[in-house]
Amino acid sequence: MAKHRIYGTSFASVYPLYVAKAEKKGRTKDEVDQVIRWLMGYSQEGLEAQLAKGVDLETFIAEAPAPNPARELVTGVVCGVRVEDIEEPTMREIRYLDKLVDELARGKAMAKILRG
Template sequence: MTNPRIFAMPFSQIYPLYINKVERKGATKADVDEVIMWLTGYSQVQLQQRLASQASLKTFFEEAPDFNANAQLITGVICGVRVEEIENPLLQKIRYLDKLVDEVAKGKAMVKILRK
């Protein structure tokens, strides 16, 4: 279940879509940044550098400083597929982030989104 096209997409192209999605529902850019930093281990400065560098999704996730061990607690359906059943590790990481952004947009409490 590989999809090289999505892996090659610049993260900086997808990031504004996440922001638009949550802002339409009353959440903020800061909320999106928080879930990205929690999931990947990037700092705010590192995240901004990644956005400026036009890093692909593949590079963004492969070079994440400290991918959160609690990511395995993220469950549910995204794009009609259960995230916990995705076999490709890179695609699963991408879908984990999609799921977190969906939860932010739905107004779920941040403490629950971050699996604390």
């Protein structure tokens, strides 16, 4: 089965869209970074290095240093699909990230977004 085309999309091309979505709703780039760091385990320097390298989404996820075990608490619908029902691991990770950025843009408290 062929991989979904989103896997080959540069993370650096998607990241500004996440930031723009959050900023449009009064949130900040720092909050987007915090969500990504919490989810994937990157340090800020590691996140910036991945952006600078121009890695694709599949590599960004595969190289995540310490995916947060609490990410499995992320549930809900993204793009019409329930996140918890996605079986393919890489796609599920991408949708976790999408869902968390959606929650941020909707004004949800950071403690709830980070499942604290």
